[in-house]
Amino acid sequence: MSEKATIEIKGKKYEFPLLVGSENEVAIDIKTLRSDTGGVITLDPGYKNTGSCESSITFLDGEKGILRYRGYSIEELAEKADFLEVAYLLIFGELPTQEQLDKFEADIKENSLVDDDIRKIIDAFPKSAHPMGVLSSLTAALTAFYPRSVDVTSEEAMYKSIVRIMGKFPVLVAWCMRKKQGLPLDYGDDNLGYVENVLKMMFKNPNRDYEQNPVLIDALDKLLILHADHEQNCSASTVRITGSSHAGLFVSLASGISALWGPLHGGANQAVLEMLEAIKEDGGDTKKYMAKAKDKNDPFRLMGFGHRVYKNFDPRARIIKKAADEVLGDLGVEDPILDIAKGLEKEALQDQYFVDRKLYPNVDFYSGIIYRAMGIPVEMFTVMFALGRLPGWIAQWREMRMRKEPIGRPRQLYTGATYREFKTIDKR
Numbered sequence: 001m002s003e004k005a006t007i008e009i010k011g012k013k014y015e016f017p018l019l020v021g022s023e024n025e026v027a028i029d030i031k032t033l034r035s036d037t038g039g040v041i042t043l044d045p046g047y048k049n050t051g052s053c054e055s056s057i058t059f060l061d062g063e064k065g066i067l068r069y070r071g072y073s074i075e076e077l078a079e080k081a082d083f084l085e086v087a088y089l090l091i092f093g094e095l096p097t098q099e100q101l102d103k104f105e106a107d108i109k110e111n112s113l114v115d116d117d118i119r120k121i122i123d124a125f126p127k128s129a130h131p132m133g134v135l136s137s138l139t140a141a142l143t144a145f146y147p148r149s150v151d152v153t154s155e156e157a158m159y160k161s162i163v164r165i166m167g168k169f170p171v172l173v174a175w176c177m178r179k180k181q182g183l184p185l186d187y188g189d190d191n192l193g194y195v196e197n198v199l200k201m202m203f204k205n206p207n208r209d210y211e212q213n214p215v216l217i218d219a220l221d222k223l224l225i226l227h228a229d230h231e232q233n234c235s236a237s238t239v240r241i242t243g244s245s246h247a248g249l250f251v252s253l254a255s256g257i258s259a260l261w262g263p264l265h266g267g268a269n270q271a272v273l274e275m276l277e278a279i280k281e282d283g284g285d286t287k288k289y290m291a292k293a294k295d296k297n298d299p300f301r302l303m304g305f306g307h308r309v310y311k312n313f314d315p316r317a318r319i320i321k322k323a324a325d326e327v328l329g330d331l332g333v334e335d336p337i338l339d340i341a342k343g344l345e346k347e348a349l350q351d352q353y354f355v356d357r358k359l360y361p362n363v364d365f366y367s368g369i370i371y372r373a374m375g376i377p378v379e380m381f382t383v384m385f386a387l388g389r390l391p392g393w394i395a396q397w398r399e400m401r402m403r404k405e406p407i408g409r410p411r412q413l414y415t416g417a418t419y420r421e422f423k424t425i426d427k428r
C-alpha cells in the first residue's frame with residue numbers, strides 16, 4: 001500500500017507510511033514521528049491502539065472471534081493436535097514432522113531434571129505462599145543454575161535454553177502444588193508423554209501407583225493448547241519487553257508469570273471460581289451479582305467476562321464450555337457451580353449493560369470448573385494457565401530476539417511539577 005497517513009500539528013503536515021498486515025490490518029508507521037516533528041509523541045495508556053511489534057505468531061480478530069496460531073485455527077488445533085505439536089508450531093513456525101517432533105520431545109526429556117538444590121529454595125517458602133509467586137521465583141532462579149542460558153547469540157544456544165525450560169517447567173509446576181500439599185517432590189517419568197507426565201508428577205501419591213485417566217489427559221492437553229498463545233497480551237508483552245534488554249529467557253518468563261498472576265489477566269480463572277463459590281454460598285442469587293457488576297460505585301466485576309480484543313465472543317470460551325460439559329460428564333462429577341456459571345452467562349448475554357459493552361465470557365470463565373473437576377486446587381489454576389502459555393511466551397521472546405528488536409522503552413507525557421528550588425528540611 002503506498003497510501004500515507006497525514007498528521008497536522010500546529011498547521012504543519014507530516015506524512016507517515018501505512019503498513020498492511022497479512023490479514024489486511026492497517027497500521028500507521030510512526031517510527032519517525034519524534035524526529036520529524038521535533039519531539040511529538042503519541043499517548044495511549046493501556047496500549048489500546050498501539051502495535052508494539054510486527055509478529056507472525058498468532059492472529060486474532062476480536063470482531064469475528066477468530067484465533068489462529070501460525071495460520072491454523074484454534075478449533076482445529078484443539079481438536080486434532082497435541083500440546084507439544086502446538087508448542088513446536090508456535091515456537092518454530094511450522095507443524096513438526098514426526099521426526100522433528102520426536103527430537104523435540106527427546107531433547108525436552110533430556111533436560112527435565114531440575115537441580116536438587118532448587119528444593120532448598122522451595123523449602124524456604126511458607127506453605128501459605130501463592131504458587132504463582134513460587135513459580136515465578138523458581139523460574140528466575142533457574143538462571144543462577146544455568147548462567148550460560150542468558151547468552152543466546154547463536155540459534156543453537158537459543159534452542160538449548162528453550163528445551164531446557166520446556167523440560168524443567170512442568171517439574172516446577174508440580175513441585176509448587178506438592179509443596180503446598182506437603183507431598184514429596186518427585187521427578188517425572190520419561191516413558192510418558194508431556195501432559196501425562198505433568199499429571200503424574202502432580203498427583204502421584206507416594207504410597208500408591210498412579211493410574212492415568214485418558215479423560216484428564218485429553219482435557220488438560222486441550223486446555224493447554226487453548227492457552228498456548230494470545231499475541232501481545234499483558235504477559236507476552238512483559239516477556240518481550242524484559243527480553244528486549246537482553247535479559248535471559250528464564251527471567252523474561254519469570255516476569256511474564258508475574259504479569260499473568262493478576263486477576264485482570266490469568267489470575268481471572270482463580271477469581272472466577274472464587275466468585276462462583278461466593279454466589280453459591282450466598283444462596284445462588286446471580287441477579288444480585290449482576291447488579292453489583294453494573295454498579296459503578298462497586299469495584300466488583302463479573303470475573304471471566306470481557307476482553308480487550310474479543311468484542312463478539314472468545315472462541316476459546318466456546319470450546320472450553322463444551323469441554324466442561326464433556327469432562328464433568330465423563331468423570332461423573334456434578335458441580336452446582338457449572339449451573340451457576342451457565343445461569344450467569346445466560347443473564348449477562350441478555351443484559352443491556354453487557355450487550356452495550358460487548359462483554360462475553362472469556363477463556364477463564366469455564367476453565368476453572370474443569371480444573372476443579374480434575375482435582376486441581378484453586379490456587380493452582382493460574383499456574384496451569386502459565387504451563388499452557390509457556391510455548392507462547394517462548395515464541396514471542398524468540399521472535400523478538402530473532403528480529404533484533406530494540407530495547408522496549410516507551411515515552412511519557414510529563415505532568416508533574418516544573419523546576420522547583422530545593423529547600424532544606426528546616427525550611428519546609
Ligand code: CMC
Nearest residue numbers: 263264265266268293301302303304305306307308357362
Ligand atoms: N464486569 C463488569 N463490567 C465490565 C467488565 C466486567 N467483567 N469488564 C469490562 N466492564 C465494563 C467497564 O466497567 C467499562 O464500562 P464503562 O465503559 O461504563 O466504563 C467497559 O466495560 C469497558 O471495560 P474496560 O475495563 O475499559 O475494558 P478493557 O479492555 O480495559 O478490560 C478486561 C478488559 C478483560 C481487563 C475487563 O473486561 C475485565 O476486567 N474483565 C474481568 C477480568 C477477566 O475476566 N480477565 C480475563 C481476561 S481473558 C484472559 C486473559 O487475558 O488472561
